Amino acid sequence: MAMWKFPLMGLLLLLTIIGSPTTAEGPGESANEPVCPVMPKEEDTLNRAFFPKDFLFGTATASYQVEGGVYETNRGRSMWDVYCMKYPNGKRERGVSKDGIRFYHDLIDELNNNGIAPSVTIFHWDIPQILEDEYGGFLSEKIVKDFRDYAEYLFDEFGGKVKNWITINEPWVYAHAGYDVGKKAPGRCSSYVDKEVECLGGSSGNEAYNVTHNLLNAHAEAVEAFRNCEKCKGGKIGIAHCPLWFESYIKDNEVEDEAAKRALEFMLGWHMDPTTTGDYPETMKKIVGKRLPEFTPEQSEKLKGSFDFVGLNYYVSKFPKNLTSDKRDENKPRWLQDSGIEWTEKNEADYAIGSRPDNAMKDMSIYSRGLKSILKHIKDRYGNPEIMIMENGYGDMPHADIDGNVHVTNGTDDPNRKFYLQRHLFSLYEAVCVEKVNVKGYFVWSLLDNFEWQAGYKVRFGLYFVDYKNNLTRHLKKSGEFYRDFLSKGVLDPAKVKNDIPATKTEL
Ligand SMILES: *[C@@H]1O[C@H](CO)[C@@H](O)[C@H](O)[C@H]1NC(C)=O
Ligand SMILES: *[C@@H]1O[C@H](CO)[C@@H](O)[C@H](O)[C@H]1NC(C)=O
Numbered sequence: 001m002a003m004w005k006f007p008l009m010g011l012l013l014l015l016t017i018i019g020s021p022t023t024a025e026g027p028g029e030s031a032n033e034p035v036c037p038v039m040p041k042e043e044d045t046l047n048r049a050f051f052p053k054d055f056l057f058g059t060a061t062a063s064y065q066v067e068g069g070v071y072e073t074n075r076g077r078s079m080w081d082v083y084c085m086k087y088p089n090g091k092r093e094r095g096v097s098k099d100g101i102r103f104y105h106d107l108i109d110e111l112n113n114n115g116i117a118p119s120v121t122i123f124h125w126d127i128p129q130i131l132e133d134e135y136g137g138f139l140s141e142k143i144v145k146d147f148r149d150y151a152e153y154l155f156d157e158f159g160g161k162v163k164n165w166i167t168i169n170e171p172w173v174y175a176h177a178g179y180d181v182g183k184k185a186p187g188r189c190s191s192y193v194d195k196e197v198e199c200l201g202g203s204s205g206n207e208a209y210n211v212t213h214n215l216l217n218a219h220a221e222a223v224e225a226f227r228n229c230e231k232c233k234g235g236k237i238g239i240a241h242c243p244l245w246f247e248s249y250i251k252d253n254e255v256e257d258e259a260a261k262r263a264l265e266f267m268l269g270w271h272m273d274p275t276t277t278g279d280y281p282e283t284m285k286k287i288v289g290k291r292l293p294e295f296t297p298e299q300s301e302k303l304k305g306s307f308d309f310v311g312l313n314y315y316v317s318k319f320p321k322n323l324t325s326d327k328r329d330e331n332k333p334r335w336l337q338d339s340g341i342e343w344t345e346k347n348e349a350d351y352a353i354g355s356r357p358d359n360a361m362k363d364m365s366i367y368s369r370g371l372k373s374i375l376k377h378i379k380d381r382y383g384n385p386e387i388m389i390m391e392n393g394y395g396d397m398p399h400a401d402i403d404g405n406v407h408v409t410n411g412t413d414d415p416n417r418k419f420y421l422q423r424h425l426f427s428l429y430e431a432v433c434v435e436k437v438n439v440k441g442y443f444v445w446s447l448l449d450n451f452e453w454q455a456g457y458k459v460r461f462g463l464y465f466v467d468y469k470n471n472l473t474r475h476l477k478k479s480g481e482f483y484r485d486f487l488s489k490g491v492l493d494p495a496k497v498k499n500d501i502p503a504t505k506t507e508l
């Protein structure tokens with residue numbers, strides 16, 4: 001049996017703070033209907049006490065983005081190490097890393113002992129390079145068995161002390177960014193996709209569909225293993241989707257409303273539908289045709305109902321504009337063209353989708369209404385499943401000096417992130433307590449500033465600032481103080497909060 005050398009390299013820990021500091025009413029008898037105590041008047045006064053009693057709040061990180069230690073102990077190289085360093089590593093042997101296992105046992109025990117329930121993501125993109133070399137990683141269906149073995153190992157090792165599990169983080173990003181537009185490892189695409197990107201081989205409009213197919217089958221196998229695992233009983237498992245929300249480019253226009261629906265089918269339905277119906281959305285089958293693989297009846301059966309909760313990562317929204325015929329070239333297939341749309345920041349009437357503070361990372365407009373809308377969509381479209389928001393957060397690029405260093409004073413002064421969280425928590429509140437969407441938890445991305453994939457260390461997402469030039473010392477940001485107060489003290493001074501609102505434009 002092939003065991004990945006460092007079996008835990010994809011572990012993502014979502015730290016949940018257990019328990020409610022309030023005496024709010026508990027949930028009612030009907031398990032799917034959230035029960036909320038009181039209605040706050042505005043987002044400024046919102047705090048944890050307004051949410052159902054059993055609601056989990058936490059923060060998230062991912063191993064490859066925070067751990068470092070690439071050369072320490074006997075950790076194996078991942079696809080991202082090689083991708084980053086641009087040269088392959090030498091000889092690797094199979095086997096389990098005892099240091100890795102001990103590291104995670106210690107971490108998980110420490111969290112549990114401090115009243116913090118860890119949630120674990122099995123795969124957050126950093127596939128062992130040895131499997132990339134051997135058979136192309138998720139391009140090959142051989143990954144499915146290896147992934148199951150790996151998941152089984154984790155369940156056996158940690159299933160007794162970790163109750164919430166995610167199989168795969170953001171399959172859309174993994175397939176699309178890695179194999180359609182080449183912006184993330186392994187950087188595969190066709191040269192016609194984007195002049196700026198150097199493709200390391202690949203076939204856009206083809207490979208991403210195969211990769212998704214294997215991701216989904218791997219997911220289904222892992223879920224089956226989880227359900228067979230004795231010590232995992234009482235735990236829950238899901239997959240973390242990362243859809244944008246789409247507002248119609250022209251409301252009440254048939255073509256554009258249809259485009260908005262299609263955009264969601266391509267983005268969320270692509271990975272979500274197979275876990276409910278056992279098949280891809282009809283729209284995709286019709287448009288993508290032979291390039292979209294087919295599930296065997298057995299795979300289809302395993303996929304159906306292969307989650308206990310829907311994991312949702314939400315960041316931003318877009319306008320999907322129906323693609324005009326002059327922008328189509330059927331000989332140059334790619335996922336976005338297949339969906340028949342282009343994404344825009346402004347609608348036909350020139351309204352921007354949300355506010356866009358100056359130091360925001362690219363594409364980071366603040367549109368909190370999108371969170372409520374996507375939650376409601378999942379409730380209505382997929383039969384009111386349980387949902388956990390596994391990621392939501394704000395990426396910025398604070399002022400850096402000429403050497404690229406960010407001073408701690410500037411780095412911890414992040415009113416935009418605080419604003420983002422405030423607005424999204426309010427939107428979440430409305431989804432749960434007004435729309436009665438069955439959301440059970442919310443994790444801020446991220447606990448710490450970290451390695452933001454192709455953006456390196458320039459983009460920061462943390463509630464804690466990491467001083468990279470000063471021994472990686474950590475400093476709580478304003479947004480972290482806000483979240484702490486939201487969770488503990490609760491009530492904020494509304495006047496003070498108002499003054500911090502930094503939006504440069506009004507939300508739609
Ligand atoms: C996708 O998978 C199918 C079935 O295994 C295979 O025939 C095809 O060559 C694959 N395409 C790509 C681009 O990998
Ligand atoms: C809108 O996009 C769809 C899907 O690609 C396409 O079939 C349709 O012709 C487009 N409509 C217009 C008016 O361009």
Ligand SMILES: *[C@@H]1O[C@H](CO)[C@@H](O)[C@H](O)[C@H]1NC(C)=O
Pocket residue numbers: 399400401406407409410
């Ligand atoms: C903080 O940022 C401002 C610009 O926003 C800059 O002028 C100032 O030099 C920075 N401070 C430090 C200590 O880097």
Ligand SMILES: *[C@@H]1O[C@H](CO)[C@@H](O)[C@H](O)[C@H]1NC(C)=O
Pocket residue numbers: 469470471
């Ligand atoms: C960083 O830590 C090392 C070892 O603990 C210490 O020798 C060094 O002085 C520290 N550097 C700074 C800038 O604090």
